[in-house]
Amino acid sequence: MIPGTFLSRRMLLRYLAGSPLLAALTWTDIWPVDLGSQEGPELFPSALSDLEGTIDGLIASADKAINVFDFASVAKKKLPPAHYGYLATGVEDDRTLRANREAFSRINLRPRRLVDVSRIDRTTDLLGVDHSSPIILAPVGSQKGFHPEGEIAVANAARTQRHLQILSTVSTSSVAEVAAARGEPVWYQLYPTSQWDIARALLQRAADAGSPVVVLTVDLPTSSNRETEKRLKKMDSRDCTACHAPGIQGYLERKPMFEGLDISRLNGLLAPAMTWEFVDRLKEATSMKVVLKGIVTREDALLSLKHGVDGLIVSNHGGRAEESGRATMESLPEVVESVQGKIPVLVDGGFRRGSDVFKALAMGASAVCIGRPYLWGLAAFGQPGVEMVLKILRAELRDVMMFSGTPSLGDIRRSHVGMA
Ligand SMILES: Cc1cc2nc3c(=O)[nH]c(=O)nc-3n(C[C@H](O)[C@H](O)[C@H](O)COP(=O)(O)O)c2cc1C
Known part of the structure; x- marks a missing residue:
């Protein structure tokens, strides 16, 4: 209760x-x-x-x-x-979901004193482009399920607050609409499906909207066991089919990125047969930079380098893929160590405080993505809610940078954190 x-x-x-x-x-x-x-x-x-x-x-x-x-x-x-x-929702016992949060309490700050922190610079370079904040809006599907303005409210907030936004394949607004609201292109997250024609068409739509980066999500070879979601669904007395027609076709009919595509042969959104060959094919097929989302081991980080990937997001889908029980902050060091600064490593999962962001940057992340916090803001108050979430996180990050004696992101080092 x-x-x-x-x-x-x-x-x-x-x-x-x-x-x-x-x-x-x-x-x-x-x-x-x-x-x-x-x-x-x-x-x-x-x-x-x-x-x-x-x-x-x-x-x-x-x-x-x-x-x-x-x-x-x-x-x-x-x-x-x-x-x-x-x-x-997480999956099964929501252990990975909790692990993402708990990991931050095992990392402490080691603040340095007597540094001029009267000016704080949070700009960061990502894939050759300057961004005013290392806090990025992670791709999240179906945002009109949280607020009638969905991704457009988020894009407006990202514009006024100057944050990078990554748009989900299963968005409820098209990439063109979102880029227009954002005032500049967004990164595009790809679920390629198991049909290359569909993947190619989605890529083309993102490229036409100016997206410089495609983020290929690689952590969902199958649908995961989201028990909290299932339980809450049972408690919802509304007729879900009034909005979502059943089956994958019904689901995708409401997703503008699939409009006009032949989805009749699709039996799902996910691609269980996807391998590194797909990454090669994607690299060949597009001039966009390719970032893999969902890499959590040194082995896959090294393979990513071998296959010419441009960047990584260490992610367990916010504890919504496998119930590994392993926090992304535990995966981050081995991935950072493997790529040796050759490509940027981003991370997400459980970031709720400026100090969480600081800890990830200290451990070698180039930037951090947030999911649920901006959805809470969106569901609560629409665009102003998302804006306020971003303002709060930026202010908290500024404060922890001042306390730590790190006036710019480049000043944040591994020595600014310790293990509890
Ligand atoms: C409601 C919801 C929907 C999501 N949809 C997608 C998606 O469409 N594509 C994707 O790559 N990740 C998706 N994710 C995962 C997020 O991109 C991100 O990895 C995760 O939310 C980060 O964890 P956090 O929510 O604890 O910040 C989704 C997450 C949530 C909470």
Whole structure:
């Protein structure tokens, strides 16, 4: 049971009369579930319920947030259970999901003193392009399931906050629309399917929208066992088929990147037969840079170099692929060591604090991607929510850089962190 869920409903409704939030709170009463995978502080502490600007301990607008977890509570309350389940789920016992977070508590900071930190520079070069922040929006599918403006709200936030965005193959807006809203091309994440014609058409659409980089996701050879999602779906009383027609064709009909493509022969989105030969083929077929997402071992990092890959994202899909139990922060060192600075290594999974970002940079990452935090912001308040999540993370990163005596990202070294 979510503590406090039923406590003050009448008070809440009185308080909310006339508020735009009212319409979004309709799931509150039908969703008394205790989620093992719930992140952040416990929801609705009763002592906070009367605080100005909060509703039952929830923030009422993006500017009231103190940290990114404040958005998680609102997202959880606003989203229908099935959609929240899609966002929150890990696999099986959610062990890998938790491992991603827990790894940060085993890494400490080793701050240096008496360094001029009056000016902080967070710009970073990635594949020959300067980016104003090392915090990147990871590819996430079906964002209109979190907010009616979906990927466009995220692109608008990425534009105003100047962050790089990676668009998912299974987005609910096309890459052309997203690039237009972002004001510059975005990186394009590819699920190639098992049909080369489809992969080629998707690539062409991304290239036409100016995408300089294709991110090939390699960690889902099959669908994973997302139990939290399954459980929450069962609690959702709506008729899902009113929005999603059943089967892969029904699913892809709602994905603009597949519009006009012949998907009749597809039996799934995933490509269980994909091997390194596919990477070679992709390299040959496109002039975009090729980044692999989902590499977690030194062996595959070395093969990536051998196959001419341009960059890597150390990722376990946010704990949504195999239940390895291994945090991406545990995988990062061996991947960084293997590539020896020849290509950039990005990492994602459980980044919720500026200090998490700092720790990854200290351990050799070139940049960090975030998934759920910006989805919480999106689900809670749309574009302003995503903007605030990015502002908070940037401010936290700035602070930890100041405390650590590292005025620029290039100053952050392995010696700035230690193991607990
Ligand atoms: C709801 C959801 C949908 C996702 N969809 C995709 C996707 O379409 N393609 C992809 O490569 N990764 C996808 N991911 C994984 C993210 O790109 C990223 O690896 C992960 O969210 C990082 O972990 P974090 O959520 O703990 O920050 C998805 C993640 C979530 C939470």
